[in-house]
Amino acid sequence: MILKKIAGTFCISFFTLFVQSQPSVALTPPMGWNSWNLFEEEVSDKLIRQIADALVVSGMANAGYQYIVIDDFWVGGRNANNELFPDLARFPNGMKALADYVHAKGLKLGIYSDAASLTCGGVTGSYNFEEHDATTFAKWGIDYLKYDYCNAPDDMVSAFTRYKKMGDALHKTNRAIVYSICEWGQREPWLWARAAGGNLWRTTWDMRDTWQSDKYDNGHNGILNTIEKQKGLEKYAGPGGFNDPDLLVTGLFGKGKSSSLNGRFNGCSLTEYRTQFAIWCMLASPLMVNLDVRNMDTAVKAILLNKELIAIDQDALGNQAAAMVDANGWLVYKKELSGDRFAICILNRSNATAAYSFNLETALKIYGQWTAREIFSNRQLRASKAVTGELAAHDCAIFMLSKAGTKK
Template identity: 35%
Template sequence: MRGLVAAASAVAALTAGLAAAPQASASPTATSGTALALTPPMGWNDWAHFQCGYTESTILANARALVSTGLAAKGYNTVTTDDCWMQSSRDANGNLQADPSRFPDGMAYVGQQLHALGLKFGIYEDAGTSTCGGYAGSWGHWQQDANLFASWGVDYLKLDGCNVPSVSGQTSVQTYQSAYQQMSQALRATGRPIVFSESAPAYFEGTADWDTVLGWVGQYGQLWREGYDVATYDSSKPNTSRWSSVLTNYGYNNPIHRYESPGNWNDPDFLIAGDGGLTADESRSQLSLWAEMGAPMILSDDVTQLSAASVADLGNSAVIAVDQDTLGHPGYVVSQNGTLDVLTRPLAGGDRAVAILNRSGSTVSASTTTSAVGFTGGSGCTFGVKDLWSGATSTTTGSLTASIPAHGTAMLRITPSAGCGGTVQQGQVTGIGGKCLDDSGSGTADGNPIIVYGCYGTANQQWTLPGDGTVRTLGKCLDVPGSATTAGTYVDLRTCDGSAGQQWAYQQSGNLVNPNSGDCLDVYGGGSANGTRLDIWPCGYNQDNQTWSLPQ
C-alpha cells in the first residue's frame, strides 16, 4: 500500500461476559482446509528498504543472507518480492509477465531457488486494475493469477488495494470485499496452501468504514495491513529518523487487538529494526512492541548489510517466542501516561509478557506491579522475571522495575509460582481521540460521574473485567442508574449489585453495549474534551464516540 484512499465493522459480539479469548481462524486457503498462519507470519520483504530498486539478484542475495545469518532458522523464512516485479501489460494469453530486466530467469526460478534454500516464496500483487507502481493488477484475473502463482510455487500472496475501480451499484466497501473474497476463493481453488495478506483495511483508515472492513478480512485471509506504511529507507539520507513512523504504526495497531486470533493477524507493516533511521534502542523497541502485539515480523532491511548486533537483536529467541506464542492472544495496554506505555500479553501456560515503552528522549526509571499486569497473586506467591533483552532473571513478590533508555522498551516475561492464583483482564479503556474512560476525581460515592479524560495511568483509569459482564474500577461498577433504558441517560459509578444496568457486552466492532437497553456506551454529543460525560445512546455506524478498546 503506497497511499490511502477511502474504507471497517458491524460484527458479532465477542462475548456477553467481556472475557472472550481470541477465536480460531475461519480462513483456510487450501481446498484441504489446512489452517494457515496460526502464529504471526515471519519473513522478509524488499519494499521498505529497496522500494523498486531491486533485481532478482537482490532478492536472492537477501534470501541467502537470511540463511547464513541464522535468521531464517529463527523464523524469518518467507521471502516476498513486492511491487514492480511485473510488466505493465499481460502476455497474449492474459498472463502476468515478470520484468525481464529485473528477473531474467523468471519468477518460477526465484521460487525454486528460495525453496532450495529451505525458504518460502512470497509475491506481491494488487486487487486493482494496476498496482500502486503502475504495473498489471489482478482485477478480473483472480483465478488466472492464483493458478499462475501456484504453478510458480508461491506460498504467500500480498494483495494491495490501489486502483480498485468503482462498480455501479456497489459501495467502495462492497467492491473491495468482493475483490478480496474472489482472490481468496481463487487461492483455495488452486489446492495449494497460500497465506493471504490483505491490504484492504489500509484504504479505509480514518473513515467510518474502517471497522467494517476489519470485520470481514479475517474471513478471507490470515493477515492484513490496516493503516499507514512504515517510513521507507532513503539511501541519500540514510540516518533520517524513522522512529515517529514506528510509533504511529504502533499507535493505530494496538487499540484494535480485538480483531486478532490464531490465523488472523493485524499487520502494522514491516520491521525496519537494524536499518538506517533507528537507533539500537529504537530497533529493540519495534521488535518488542510488534512481539507484544502479536504482529507479523516481516523484516525489510538489506540483510546482507546487517551488523552482528542487529542480527542478534532480530534473532532474539525469547522475543520471537512471545510473538509466536501459541495462545495467539495479543497484548493490550495496561496504562499510558504520556511518557510510559505499559502493555501485558497473556501467554500459553500462564506466563505474561510485559512491555514498557519509554516515549521520552531520556532514560526513565519505570515501575509497575504484577497485579497491574493481570496477576491476582496469593499467599506465598512469587514471580520469576526474565528480562528478554539482557537475559537477567530475578524473583519478585509483586514489584516490577526497569531503567529504560530513551525510546527504549523493557520487555519482561513473568512466570507465576504454584499457588499464585489466576489472572484478570484489567487496564485502561480507550476511546475517542485516544482519551481514557475515567472515574471523575477518583470518587467512589454512588453516582460519581464517568467521563473521558487524557490518559495518565492513574487508578481511576484502571478498569477490571472480572468475566461476569461488569466493568469495574476502584471496587465499583460502571452503571446505568436504575437500569434505565432511556437514550441519553448518563452512566456513573455505583456499588456492584448485579443489576441489568451493570451488564455490558463487548462487540468486535468496539461497541460496549448494555443489553438491558440495547444501547451503546457513548461519549455525550461526540465530544472528546476532558470531562465530557458518558451516556447510553442507540448504536450508530462505527461512531468514534461509541468505539472502545478494552483490556482483553
C-alpha cells in the same frame, strides 16, 4: 451515505458467518523479508537469490524468517492468454525457476499484486483476473501473496468484495498460500479480512524509518505513531489471522527510498529499532524485515535473532498484547503466553530517562506470586508483586513472568 455505510457493514458482518475453510497457514505470524522499502523497482532474480542465500548463512532462516516477498514492480504484463509474466530483463529465468531455487534453500517465496487494474507502482494489477492470477501464482509455486489497494474504490464494501474475490481464487488453487491484505487500515479490515480469506491485514499507513512523524495523517507513520494505532485491536488477532502494523524498519538506518522518503527520514537509533522489534513481537505482528540481510550490522542482527523475543511473537496461543497502562509517558503491554506465562512490555515514550514501578495486580491484573526476568538485562525479580526499573527515552523492558516456584 450513513445508511450506505451501515448496510455495507451489516453485509460484511453477515459474510463473517461463512468464512471459508483455509489451509493451515499463518497459525503464528509470518516471518521473512520484503523487498519494498530498500529496493523498490530494483528487485530482481539475482537479488532474490542472494537474499535467500543470506537468510540461510546468517542464521535468520533457522530463526524462522522463511518468506521472501517480492513486492511491487516485478510484473512485465499479460500474455495472449491473460497470464501474468515477469519483467524479463530482471527476471530472465521466470518465477517458477526462482521459486524452485528459494524452495531448495528451505524457504518460501511471496509475490505482490493489487486489487485494481494497476498496482501502486503503475504496473499490471489483478482486478478482474483474480482466478487467472491465483492459478498462475500456484503454478509457479508461490507461497505468499501481498495484495495491495492502490487505484481502488474508497468504500468498505468494495474493498471487502475485491479482497474476497482474490481470497476465494487462492482457496480454489488448493495451495497453502498466505494471504496478506494490504489495505492500510482505512476501511477497518480487522472487521472483515478473515471473512475475505485473509491471514494478515494492515492496520496503518506505510511504516517510515523514523521514531515519530508529525505527518501521520498523510501516510508518514513513524514507529511510535504505528504503535499508538494498535490499541484495542487485540481481540481480532489469533492463529490464522493477525493484525499487521507493516514492515520492520529495524536496521535500515535511513536507507531506502520508501521508508526514508528519499532521505527525508534519517533512520532511528539502535534503541528505537530494538523497541520496534520487541513491541512487534508483543503484538503478535508479522516479522517482515527489509534491510539488506547480505550486510547486516552486528547489533541489528542480535536484535532480529533474539530467540526469546521471537518466541513471544510465535507463541502458539497467537495472542496480541493488550495495553494495560497508557499514561504519563508510559505504555505497558500484557501478553498471555502458553504454559501459564505472561510477557510484560514497558515502553518509555518520553524523551528523558525515567523510573517505573507497576503493580502486577492493580495495574496489570495479574494475581498471585510471580517470578519475573527482564530479557535484555537478565535481571531477576523473585516472587514479585511489581515490575520496577529505569528506562532511557524510547527504550523498553520485556519481563517474562512465571508462577513463583515453577521451573523455567
